[in-house]
Amino acid sequence: xxxxxxxxxxxxxxxxxxxxxxxxxxxxxxxxxxxxxxxxxxxxxxxxxxxxxxxxxxxxxxxxxxxxxxxxxxxxxxxxxxxxxxxxxxxxxxxxxxxxxxxxxxxxxxxxxxxxxxxxxxxxxxxxxxxxxxxxxxxxxxxxxxxxxxxxxxxxxxxxxxxxxxxxxxxxxxxxxxxxxxxxxxxxxxxxxxxxxxxxxxxxxxxxxxxxxxxxxxxxxxxxxxxxxxxxxxxxxxxxxxxxxxxxxxxxxxxxxxxxxxxxxxxxxxxxxxxxxxxxxxxxxxxxxxxxxxxxxxxxxxxxxxxxxxxxxxxxxxxxxxxxxxxxxxxxxxxxxxxxxxxxxxxxxxxxxxxxxxxxxxxxxxxxxxxxxxxxxxxxxxxxxxxxxxxxx
Amino acid sequence: xxxxxxxxxxxxxxxxxxxxxxxxxxxxxxxxxxxxxxxxxxxxxxxxxxxxxxxxxxxxxxxxxxxxxxxxxxxxxxxxxxxxxxxxxxxxxxxxxxxxxxxxxxxxxxxxxxxxxxxxxxxxxxxxxxxxxxxxxxxxxxxxxxxxxxxxxxxxxxxxxxxxxxxxxxxxxxxxxxxxxxxxxxxxxxxxxxxxxxxxxxxxxxxxxxxxxxxxxxxxxxxxxxxxxxxxxxxxxxxxxxxxxxxxxxxxxxxxxxxxxxxxxxxxxxxxxxxxxxxxxxxxxxxxxxxxxxxxxxxxxxxxxxxxxxxxxxxxxxxxxxxxxxxxxxxxxxxxxxxxxxxxxxxxxxxxxxxxxxxxxxxxxxxxxxxxxxxxxxxxxxxxxxxxxxxxx
Numbered sequence: 001x002x003x004x005x006x007x008x009x010x011x012x013x014x015x016x017x018x019x020x021x022x023x024x025x026x027x028x029x030x031x032x033x034x035x036x037x038x039x040x041x042x043x044x045x046x047x048x049x050x051x052x053x054x055x056x057x058x059x060x061x062x063x064x065x066x067x068x069x070x071x072x073x074x075x076x077x078x079x080x081x082x083x084x085x086x087x088x089x090x091x092x093x094x095x096x097x098x099x100x101x102x103x104x105x106x107x108x109x110x111x112x113x114x115x116x117x118x119x120x121x122x123x124x125x126x127x128x129x130x131x132x133x134x135x136x137x138x139x140x141x142x143x144x145x146x147x148x149x150x151x152x153x154x155x156x157x158x159x160x161x162x163x164x165x166x167x168x169x170x171x172x173x174x175x176x177x178x179x180x181x182x183x184x185x186x187x188x189x190x191x192x193x194x195x196x197x198x199x200x201x202x203x204x205x206x207x208x209x210x211x212x213x214x215x216x217x218x219x220x221x222x223x224x225x226x227x228x229x230x231x232x233x234x235x236x237x238x239x240x241x242x243x244x245x246x247x248x249x250x251x252x253x254x255x256x257x258x259x260x261x262x263x264x265x266x267x268x269x270x271x272x273x274x275x276x277x278x279x280x281x282x283x284x285x286x287x288x289x290x291x292x293x294x295x296x297x298x299x300x301x302x303x304x305x306x307x308x309x310x311x312x313x314x315x316x317x318x319x320x321x322x323x324x325x326x327x328x329x330x331x332x333x334x335x336x337x338x339x340x341x342x343x344x345x346x347x348x349x350x351x352x353x354x355x356x357x358x359x360x361x362x363x364x365x366x367x368x369x370x371x372x373x374x375x376x377x378x379x380x381x382x383x384x385x386x387x388x389x390x391x392x393x
Numbered sequence: 394x395x396x397x398x399x400x401x402x403x404x405x406x407x408x409x410x411x412x413x414x415x416x417x418x419x420x421x422x423x424x425x426x427x428x429x430x431x432x433x434x435x436x437x438x439x440x441x442x443x444x445x446x447x448x449x450x451x452x453x454x455x456x457x458x459x460x461x462x463x464x465x466x467x468x469x470x471x472x473x474x475x476x477x478x479x480x481x482x483x484x485x486x487x488x489x490x491x492x493x494x495x496x497x498x499x500x501x502x503x504x505x506x507x508x509x510x511x512x513x514x515x516x517x518x519x520x521x522x523x524x525x526x527x528x529x530x531x532x533x534x535x536x537x538x539x540x541x542x543x544x545x546x547x548x549x550x551x552x553x554x555x556x557x558x559x560x561x562x563x564x565x566x567x568x569x570x571x572x573x574x575x576x577x578x579x580x581x582x583x584x585x586x587x588x589x590x591x592x593x594x595x596x597x598x599x600x601x602x603x604x605x606x607x608x609x610x611x612x613x614x615x616x617x618x619x620x621x622x623x624x625x626x627x628x629x630x631x632x633x634x635x636x637x638x639x640x641x642x643x644x645x646x647x648x649x650x651x652x653x654x655x656x657x658x659x660x661x662x663x664x665x666x667x668x669x670x671x672x673x674x675x676x677x678x679x680x681x682x683x684x685x686x687x688x689x690x691x692x693x694x695x696x697x698x699x700x701x702x703x704x705x706x707x708x709x710x711x712x713x714x715x716x717x718x719x720x721x722x723x724x725x726x727x728x729x730x731x732x733x734x735x736x737x738x739x740x741x742x743x744x745x746x747x748x749x750x751x752x753x754x755x756x757x758x759x760x761x762x763x764x765x766x767x768x769x770x771x772x773x774x775x776x777x778x779x780x781x782x783x784x785x786x
Contacts, residue, residue, distance in 0.1 A: 004425055004428045004429050004432060004664075004668050005425035005428070005429070005667075005668040005669075005670075005671060006671055007455070007456050007459075008429065008455045008456070008664060008667055008668055009454075009455060010428075010432045011432045011433050011435075011438055011441070012432070013441060014435050021437070021440075021441075023436075023437050023440065024435065024436060024437045024438075024440070026436070027435060027436015027437055028435045028436060029434050029435050029436075032397055032398035033434070034431070034434055035397045035398070035403075036397050036398070036401065037430045037431070037434045037615075037661065038427070038430070038431065039397060039403045039404045039405070040404050041422050041426070041427055041430045041615050041665070042404075042407050042417065042420060042421045042422050042615070043416075043417055043419070043420015043421060043422075043608075043609035043610060043613075043614065043615065043616055044414070044416050044417045044420055044609055044610070044616060045404055045417075045615075045616070046616070047414070047416065047417070048404070048406060048414075049749075051749060061402075062400070062401045062402060063400050063401070066400075084477030084478070084481070084617050084658075085477070085654075085659075087654040087655065088477070088654070091654060095513070106639075108639065108641050108642050110639070112635075112646040112649055112655055113654055113655055115635060115637045115639070115644075115646055116635055116637070116646070116649060116651050116654050116655055117654065118637065119635055119636070119637040119651050120488070120651050120652065120654070124637070125637060125639060125640070126640055127639045127640055127641035127642055128641075129641050215436075216436035216437055216659065216660060217436065217437070220436075221436065222430075222434050222435070222436065222438075222660050222661045222662070223436055223437060223438070223439070223659035223660025223661070223662070224477050224617070224658065224659055224660060224662070242505075242508060242509055242512055243512070244508045244509070244511065244512040244517070244518060246499075246501070246503070246508070246518060246520045247518070247519055247520055248501050248520035248521075248522055249501050249520055251508075253505040253508055253509070256505055256509060258509050258512050258513050259513065261478075261480040261481070261484060261506055261509050261510065261513070262480065262505055262506055262509055265477075265617065266478075266609065266616035266617055267609060267615050267616025267617060268430065268615045268616070269615070269616070269617070269662065271397075271401060272434070274398075274401055275397050275398040275401055276398075277398075278398055278399055356442075356444060
């Protein structure tokens with residue numbers, strides 16, 4: 001084992017293994033992003049050419065300003081900001097729109113960061129039930145809005161629903177939800193942490209008032225990094241500039257945005273996002289092939305007797321929840337390494353990223369694997385199955 | 394000019410120049426931090442060994458958990474968290490303690506991010522006047538508290554004062570302020586963005602309830618990165634865990650901290666901080682020599698006729714505000730490049746980081762320069778002065 005400093009080991013999982021970790025593959029850096037990290041790693045590296053009006057997203061060397069406009073256009077929105085993670089985007093929107101006594105509609109598969117953003121604002125989450133396919137529909141959102149109105153006497157202040165959820169990677173009916181949101185006049189934040197950066201996403205076509213993306217999850221960028229995009233209509237509220245005046249000095253800080261806490265995502269993380277952007281623009285066009293590969297893999301995976309898929313099929317995302325409780329888990333129960341046997345076997349074959357020790361319901365993500373790697377991965381699971389006496393059709 | 398991707402130029406200012414930029418020198422990476430960036434750049438790189446209870450600061454491989462305890466101890470506090478920038482530390486504390494109708498005491502030299510954190514919480518800043526040396530004293534804080542009490546009928550909810558301010562780099566009377574804070578029973582957040590990581594800082598000795606530091610400003614780390622440290626007494630409030638329960642699913646998210654929005658600073662920024670930590674621990678011991686060097690430089694700088702220092706003297710910080718309106722600015726007025734002539738001359742001598750175009754009051758920082766570089770820097774300014782007919786004693 002090699003170490004960087006004291007007891008920090010060198011990480012080379014992406015270089016040495018096929019990584020099927022549920023949240024890591026689409027955040028793997030491009031070579032350009034790695035070069036950006038090296039060139040812009042030092043602290044305030046983005047401030048070399050900061051001139052009036054002294055706000056990060058206005059800097060033109062490197063072309064941070066241009067990146068912001070290109071990003072807004074790419075997402076079909078009017079304004080875009082980069083933030084330290086999708087969660088900071090939720091926080092900015094929720095705290096601008098909801099407060100104590102208010103309700104925010106979320107999914108029954110809402111990510112915990114959505115709960116926390118609502119709690120931080122003093123508001124309360126109201127979950128929309130899933131339909132029989134584990135999908136959130138516009139119809140169920142409408143029902144929930146009515147329920148909240150009956151119970152609290154007020155409409156919810158915000159609808160915050162995931163484009164694809166973290167649990168099944170299922171696609172939710174965001175266009176239907178946007179329509180319902182418009183009918184009720186409630187703003188809609190579409191959490192696109194699993195979609196912006198891997199597939200084409202257009203906020204205007206969706207009808208979303210806010211679009212939030214994740215750099216480290218889906219935009220080939222280092223953590224923390226995220227995107228908050230919005231429309232002209234909402235920019236004034238969520239991207240409002242400071243009004244505070246010092247009582248003694250009478251100081252004001254001009255165009256600094258309150259929810260952004262002034263300058264947005266800085267340093268090498270920002271420049272890495274910018275450096276990955278050209279590749280990201282191209283890769284979203286190849287999403288259909290990513291789905292072909294993942295569906296191919298899962299068909300092969302299902303040839304292992306007892307294996308099941310818990311996500312909707314055919315897959316519309318490369319993140320999938322699988323169920324191996326009637327296959328690999330039967331082995332795990334009598335194996336001295338218990339559930340870890342599967343990871344051991346995968347590792348022997350240079351595959352990592354399985355949920356440590358899990359052999360019942362667990363998640364995997366095939367994003368970015370080549371066809372050769374996909375086939376190798378399918379064969380590896382079948383080979384392990386056979387080795388442990390599980391039938392492969 | 395070399396480019397990383399499209400129009401992003403390679404940044405090599407720290408490698409090719411002597412950089413006297415006011416906020417960049419102490420955020421320059423250590424070699425270990427650069428290695429960490431390269432090894433941990435990929436998105437969710439810190440999540441490889443995330444096991445129960447599934448919170449970033451509890452991960453032991455790499456030793457993130459251990460880093461957090463070591464950091465708290467290093468700062469003389471009970472609990473420490475890493476956050477995406479000092480501003481996110483202010484935000485977490487202010488929004489936990491102050492709300493609409495509340496006042497927060499800040500300095501007349503408060504950084505704009507402190508204003509924004511207060512504004513974001515719906516509270517109002519109340520500035521403490523400076524004394525004749527541009528220093529905030531405990532006495533003036535006490536007077537301001539009384540003034541706020543008279544005006545609003547309530548005590549302020551929080552005192553947020555900088556250890557060293559961003560404008561002059563002056564040291565403020567934080568021990569005296571802590572004493573006043575204790576007397577009034579008001580919590581004290583010491584903004585140590587300019588001190589934690591460059592000099593020894595001990596929250597317990599200061600008597601601070603909160604200590605906030607900046608990774609990219611003073612801890613040899615990439616942006617965004619910061620530190621929030623607190624005492625046992627305040628941890629329950631500011632680091633409170635989520636209480637939100639899903640109304641349909643009954644989900645709860647256990648030990649995730651609301652103000653941290655769950656997992657704290659992730660990825661290569663965190664690992665770079667960890668990698669720089671051993672060097673940072675050592676370098677804070679060499680602070681007296683940093684001051685010797687900066688005071689030497691300024692004595693030489695003052696030999697240029699008309700030059701003045703606006704910060705307190707002798708310097709207790711390497712960040713200094715200088716006044717060259719009676720020396721270099723006289724040249725600028727008749728030079729075709731105006732104020733940019735000084736930067737041009739410095740650049741010829743491989744020096745950068747001066748405030749672009751400024752020749753009146755501007756800031757520089759000598760942190761981390763070797764004695765040879767300090768002497769070279771002093772000579773360079775004197776040489777430029779002589780070349781333009783300014784007397785050097």
